[in-house]
Amino acid sequence: MGKKIPLPMMILAILGFCYMLLPIVIVVLAGLTAGEFLTFPPKGLSFRWVIAFLQSEKYLSSFFFSFKLALMTMVISTILGTAVALFLSRAQFVGRGAMRAFFLSPVVLPGVVIGFALYAFFISTGMGISRTIWGLSIGHILYSTPYVIGTVGAALASYNVSLEEAARSLGASPLRAFRKVTLPNIAQGIQAGSIFAFIVSFGQFEVSLFLSAPNSEPLPIAMYNSLRYKFDPSAAAAGIFAITLVIASVLLTNRLVNIRRLLEKQ
Amino acid sequence: MTEASAQVGFHQPGSYQRHMKWLLVVPLVIFWVIFFVIPVGLMFATSFNSQIIGQVAVTSDLTLDNYIRFFSRSNYLLAAWRSVLLAIVVSVITLIVAYPMAYLIAKTENQARNTFLLILVLSAMQLDMVIRLYGMMVILGDNGLINQMLAGLGLIKVDEPIQFMYNFLGVVLGLVQFALPFMILTLMGVIAGIDPSLEEAARSLGASRRRAFLRVTLPASMPGILSGSLLVFALSISSYIVPALMGGFRVGVLPIHIFQQVAEGARFQFGATISVILFILSAAAVATYLRVGSSKSGGLA
Numbered sequence: 001m002g003k004k005i006p007l008p009m010m011i012l013a014i015l016g017f018c019y020m021l022l023p024i025v026i027v028v029l030a031g032l033t034a035g036e037f038l039t040f041p042p043k044g045l046s047f048r049w050v051i052a053f054l055q056s057e058k059y060l061s062s063f064f065f066s067f068k069l070a071l072m073t074m075v076i077s078t079i080l081g082t083a084v085a086l087f088l089s090r091a092q093f094v095g096r097g098a099m100r101a102f103f104l105s106p107v108v109l110p111g112v113v114i115g116f117a118l119y120a121f122f123i124s125t126g127m128g129i130s131r132t133i134w135g136l137s138i139g140h141i142l143y144s145t146p147y148v149i150g151t152v153g154a155a156l157a158s159y160n161v162s163l164e165e166a167a168r169s170l171g172a173s174p175l176r177a178f179r180k181v182t183l184p185n186i187a188q189g190i191q192a193g194s195i196f197a198f199i200v201s202f203g204q205f206e207v208s209l210f211l212s213a214p215n216s217e218p219l220p221i222a223m224y225n226s227l228r229y230k231f232d233p234s235a236a237a238a239g240i241f242a243i244t245l246v247i248a249s250v251l252l253t254n255r256l257v258n259i260r261r262l263l264e265k266q
Numbered sequence: 267m268t269e270a271s272a273q274v275g276f277h278q279p280g281s282y283q284r285h286m287k288w289l290l291v292v293p294l295v296i297f298w299v300i301f302f303v304i305p306v307g308l309m310f311a312t313s314f315n316s317q318i319i320g321q322v323a324v325t326s327d328l329t330l331d332n333y334i335r336f337f338s339r340s341n342y343l344l345a346a347w348r349s350v351l352l353a354i355v356v357s358v359i360t361l362i363v364a365y366p367m368a369y370l371i372a373k374t375e376n377q378a379r380n381t382f383l384l385i386l387v388l389s390a391m392q393l394d395m396v397i398r399l400y401g402m403m404v405i406l407g408d409n410g411l412i413n414q415m416l417a418g419l420g421l422i423k424v425d426e427p428i429q430f431m432y433n434f435l436g437v438v439l440g441l442v443q444f445a446l447p448f449m450i451l452t453l454m455g456v457i458a459g460i461d462p463s464l465e466e467a468a469r470s471l472g473a474s475r476r477r478a479f480l481r482v483t484l485p486a487s488m489p490g491i492l493s494g495s496l497l498v499f500a501l502s503i504s505s506y507i508v509p510a511l512m513g514g515f516r517v518g519v520l521p522i523h524i525f526q527q528v529a530e531g532a533r534f535q536f537g538a539t540i541s542v543i544l545f546i547l548s549a550a551a552v553a554t555y556l557r558v559g560s561s562k563s564g565g566l567a
Contacts, residue, residue, distance in 0.1 A: 004373050004375075005369070005370060005373050006475060006476075006479075009366045009369055009370070010366075010370065012363075012366035013366040013367045013369065013370035016363045016364065016366055016367040016446070017367060017383075017386065019363065019442075019443070019446070020367075020386070020387070020390050020443065020446050020447070021386065021390060022401070022405065023398045023399070023400075023401025023402045023404075023405065023443060024389075024390065024393065024397070024398060024401055025401070026401040026404050026405055026411070027397055027398075027400050027401040027404075030400070030401070030404055037409075038404050038411070039411075039414060079293075080293050080294040080297060081294070083290040083291065083293060083294065084290065084291055084294045086290050087287055087288070087290035087291040088291075090287055091287055091288075091291075099291075101556055102298070103294065103298065105549075105552065106302060108497065108500045108501065108504075108548070108552045108555075109500075109504070109545065109548060109549065109552070110503075110504030110521060110541075110544050110545060110548050111504065111506070112504070112506045112521045112524055112525060112541075112544075113306075113309070113504070113521075113524065113541040113544055113545050114302070114305075114306070116309065116524060116528055116537060116538075116541055117305035117306050117308065117309040117541070118301065118305050119528075120305070120308065120309060120312065120322050120534055120538070121301075121304065121305035121308055123322045124308070124322045124323040124324065138301050141297070141301075142298075142301065142302055145294065174286065196392075199392045200392070202394070203392060203393060203394030203395070203397075205394065205395055205396055205506075205507050206504070206505070206506055206507065206521075209506060209525065210525075210528070210529070219394070220394045220395070220396045220397075223394075223396045223397070223400070224396050224507065224510075224511070227396065227399075227400060227403070227511060228510075228511070231400075231403070231404065235400065236400060239394075239397040239400060242393070242394055242397055243393060243397065246389055246392050246393045246394075247385075247389050249392070250385050250388045250389045250392060251385065253388075254381065254385060259381065259384055259385070259388065260377075260380060260381060260384060263384060263388075263451055263454070263455070
């Protein structure tokens, strides 16, 4: 490895990784500090802020609110996204690429704008779901479904459709052939996609901004509101739980699908 | 196979299945139309209504007043310009920081090590931005770790900290943190796809290592560089949370103005106008991105 990568490139890469990861390490330290505020050098470690987080009405309820919201979002976007990934992998028609781009597009569009558009839409149509968990979930589904489509799509790309065709030619009904042959082959891709959907929703901030109500806020919004005024180490302690959740999900994803292949070939 | 499908299949092979296939896509199409196309369409329509505070629904009274207001007030034009400038600066810096990282990942052949690096990138990408910004603020704030260290070393006075935050610089630093994983994932695929024998050939013809890199590897990674930069442009021009926390509302970019117009002033029509302008800026970058090389770059986004 050392032979192939020039030393200056190596040093720059390591510095880059430090820049990317240092803030995350700092949050962990800030949540575990013994002092009122993370200082340099640190004052020592303690669990006082973790305990404060576990006892705080505000962060704990936001944490569980986000968890519930992410689960709802995950279930819906996994079902809708998997169906579309199946469709896109089988259908051949003009405009297939455009359709895929249409489904993936929310991810790169401004969350504040989409959140605002939905907020105004909910109010003006009188649907009664503005500032509810359902309204929030609808916004989140727009951002998490594309990840399901991408991940399941990648699993389908490496799956041989002729297996299902073989089952059908042996007399299996379409549904049965799908359930018994295709589904087991892409199950791990679907699981990985649903984990992505969960995490994207759990960390979503921009779309939630217009759609959340003051009494039931997702964790990122609650943390943002407190961070505007002061550094609350119990927010960092909440962050530790979120960091653990994300790392665990990425590790789990890696067990389910080869993330190298997922990321390199799309 | 049921009799009905067998019969249809007999007349037109596969047509029964072909129609069934479309059922898979219908639910999401309906969802996207109702909750994405229509709301965005209504937002576009709202931007052509006259500004009435508190009025949300679209009316038939069409006017260009909001756009005239946007383009004739220097603070909004300045905000648009600042947003674009910020996104360009962030794209360039992110590219410089991300390239060596992507190169390292692409050239790491040891599978376990390669996977480990990817897990780091993916975890950083998936982690809630508010948490990452909390860390950035602890490091860069007026009382932050860097200023504490500098003061401890006697390089600055405690009451005269270096301002890393609440200015343009702070927003740039935060957005680079936000955009890095996306850029790495885009570049990585392209760099991994470059035939190593190209660089070897250049080297065997007498080119120095640096020259071989500059003349062969770098130009060959151009598609990734271009699409990565466009992606980062679209992502950073859209960010609300980074300018809000790292800029402390002192760096007025378009997303901040949208929130202020709507949430604080209940000016839905003018908020919609700024939204439309931001939407178009970011969609233009995305459309170019898709043209440039969706086939050549990797990444989930």
